Amino acid sequence: MIAPQDFTSALASFATGVTVVTVSEGRDDIGATVSSFASVSLDPPMLLIGVSAESYLCEVLHRRPGWAVTVLSTAQRALAGRFAAEGRPSARLLLGGQPHHRGRRSEALIIEEGVAALECETRLRIPAGDHVLFVAEVTNVDYITREDPLIRVNRRYR
Template sequence: MSEDEFKAAMARLTAGVVLVTAFDPDEGPHGEDVGMTATAFMSVSLEPPMVLVSVRDGSRMDELLERQPLWAAAVLAGDQRQTAGRFAMKGRLSDRLLFQEVPHSRGPVSGAPLVDDALAVVECRTERRVPAGDHTLVIARVLSSALPHTADGGPLTYYQGRYRGLD
């Protein structure tokens, strides 16, 4: 099987879209917020509450989560395509500039940015990192959760290489 065949097969799988965020206290004089769009995110356990996210080896988020265990994930709403796209771009502007345009608050548990209009947000602490090919599976305990989105509407999904609402 070729890489292209595998990518085409996986493009047929619809995935939810989350914005993974963390605060890097070691970046700059006052620290810096870091964000990454992810579609490989899932609930792992109810007792205790745990989630899993897959991050690319060597990415900024991978490096940060290796040394800083607290982070958050926001389940994006269908009208948040622009946010997902901005944090998925390769060679993008600094995350500091991207967060200036995304309404958010600071997570009281993780210190990570929490997107204001997300369908749900969870604050997490990494419990285990598992190497998996060119990615690392980050398994974390959920320390808090909230449902900040007040408008009607569904989640943002990713299917066949495009962001889509669930309409």
């Protein structure tokens, strides 16, 4: 049996990009920091995210097929921490004064000044232990910049 802390420590040594996933539901906007993010396919363009099955974000993603993912820049470290909070955070409150706009396809909040922003539509949900993998088709690339991406390694942002 692998001890959970050993598994977590081993994975913490692997550098990963930091994203914020946002989804609009009615009059509210939900968002959370997600570092389980990977490309899946070029044709059609697809990616996947892994979300805690117990999170409110997961609950909303089961109901709403359209969402957005922003790859954060090194200048957005504080945003990563704010969106990592548990509960039912309102994305608009967590953004503070950070520039943002609505996606053309998903209507989710797009956080500006990041590295890239992609709008997605869920195609497949896969239960995976204590997480759910959402495989999605990218329906719009909102922007791409030359900013340095925020990464997380050894439990620290860099």
